[in-house]
Amino acid sequence: MKKLFIILSLVFTSNVFGQTYTLKKCVDLALKNNPTFQRAYLNAELSNANTADAKARNLPQIQAFFAQGMNFGRSIDRFSNDYINQLYNSTYGNIQLGIPIYKGFQTRNLIESAKLLQEAETQNVEADKNQLSVNLLKAYLDVLAAKELSAAAKKQLENSEIQLARQQKMMAAGTSGKLEALQFSNQAASDKGGLIDAQYNLQIARLTLFQLMNIKPNDAIEFESIIPYEIGQESIIEIAVNPVEFLPEYKSFDLQGQSFDRRIKANQAENLPELSLSGNYSTFYASSNPERSFFQQVNDTRNGSFSLNLAIPIFSKFQTSPKTQQLKIQKKMLDNTRKVRENTLQQDLESVKLMLNAFGERYKNASQQVEISRENLNLVELRIEAGTINPIEFSLAQANLERAISNQIQAKFRWVLQKKLLAYYQTGEFDFL
Known part of the structure; x- marks a missing residue:
């Protein structure tokens, strides 16, 4: 009985305190809990009620x-x-x-207008879902990048502490002076400060991700690492498809424009005889x-x-004309908003392509710098053991390696982000959902 209790306790502990969230699970939780996205669902429900109200006008009184x-x-x-x-x-x-x-098919036009707005709100829900997924993707990658940067800072601190301990032994043996030991101690303290900053950035990144999911932060939750592509090896495949044709926000613009046309016809029906x-x-x-x-x-x-x-009606035109003019102006404003969004989309698409190539090249360059800096640091450590180098050269070699690793990590995750965004712009779908 005691063994069974221990086993159940271990299983429960692993389920509660050892959870690993995938990117898809994070998106699903955000779609379920995020209040901003839930507002899109409420707007869709409101459009359903408006459609029912328009249909009710055609019923006998x-x-x-x-x-x-x-x-x-x-x-x-x-x-x-x-x-x-x-x-x-x-x-x-x-x-x-x-x-x-x-009455000039007024009720029919009002019903069709309400139906079109209902379909537009459905597309808006999908658009909000996609935007939330993009925000989750960015926050998720920020967490993974911050985690790797924190691990790199921790490893660097461990290396500095090893060198400090070695210098303290050499000073105790009389083969090194106190000045060298103090310089290595200062380097270790500096690296500890870098680790504190990296851990703080990791906590901020995790907090942002938890807030998007609208769940309580939990330090026991880990996030699954995304296996990167062959960074910088894939060429950009040009697809002759305009994302405006399949992204839901632009479908919503089309449906809203058609709804305005129906509302204009319904308003103009006020000038016709009513039977x-x-x-x-x-x-x-x-x-x-x-x-x-x-x-x-x-x-x-x-x-x-x-x-x-x-x-x-005799003088109704004087009452309906201003309303018709208002609706036409609102439709023009909608068309203008669509054009602005299209221009922004094209700019974003071109920027993603450029940044994908740029971060791919930057990752290659940073990887070469990491190899060179790591080899240089190894040689410096050998010379430290031989007592033929001062701590300043070690600090410089350590700083170069730290900078190279940081650039490599940031370039890697930014490249992954641009790769996934480009796939979304080309297909309208995310490969992680």
């Missing part, structure tokens, strides 16, 4: 009316049409029916006629009517 009153003073008897002066009760009931038949059918059915009871009972009077006074109505 039916209403029932009942009234119970008390009459006193002089009045006309509803049965004899004589003047009477008495207190009596009256009950009145009425049912009315109104059916719109035609409708109406019906009425009513009855009443009055206590001033005691000769007939309640139900007899209700039966005697039943009456109804149907009518076909035609309403012809």
Whole structure:
């Protein structure tokens, strides 16, 4: 029983405190928890309600009316049409029916406009999802880069501490002076400060990622490393496809433009004649006629009517023209916003291509610098052991290696980011989802 408890405890601990999140899992959590993205869903639900409201306008209008009153003073008897002066009760009931038949297809255009806006909001949800995925990708890569930079800073500090310990032994043996030991001690302290900064940057990067996922930061959560491509080895494949044709935000612009066209037609329909059918059915009871009972009077006074109505607007154009002009201007503003977005998209696409090549070349150069700097540092350490070099040369070699490793790590993850963004711009999809 005790062994079973220990095993279950280990399993529980590994599940809770040893979690590893993939990039896809981070995106899924953000889509589920991020309040900014949830607002896009609420806008889509609102557009669904607006569509239902537009459809409801095409339904017949039916209403029932009942009234119970008390009459006193002089009045006309509803049965004899004589003047009477008495207190009596009256009950009145009425049912009315109104059916719109035609008004320049106004209702149809309003329904189509609402449907188009509903589809546009669906595309906006996808656009917000893509933008959130891009933000998650950047934050995720920042965490991985900060983690590698922190590991490199830690390794550099360990190397400095090894050299410091060696110098302290040499000083104790009388083969090295206190000045050299102090210089190595200063180098170790400087590297420790670099490690503190790297760890702080890692914490900030992790915090940003947790905030995008809208979950509580947890130091026990690790993030899966992304195996990079052959950095700088792949050539850019030009695909003759305009991302405007398949990215959801531009589909939304098209749908919103079509919706404006429908709204303009619906507003212009206010200038056309309106044809409708109406019906009425009513009855009443009055206590001033005691000769007939309640139900007899209700039966005697039943009456109804149907009518076909035609309403012809005369001066409505003066009211609808400003509204039509407003809608046309709003559509032009929408078209202008689309053009601005298209220009920005083309600039981003060209920038991604340039940066992909640039970071690929920078990574190659930084990798060569790392090899040279590491070999140089190894030679310097050998000369330190032989006592033929001073600590300043070690500090310089250590700093060169640190700078080369930092450049290599940053170039690697920036290249990966540009590679994934380029794939998104060319296909409209992310390879990590």
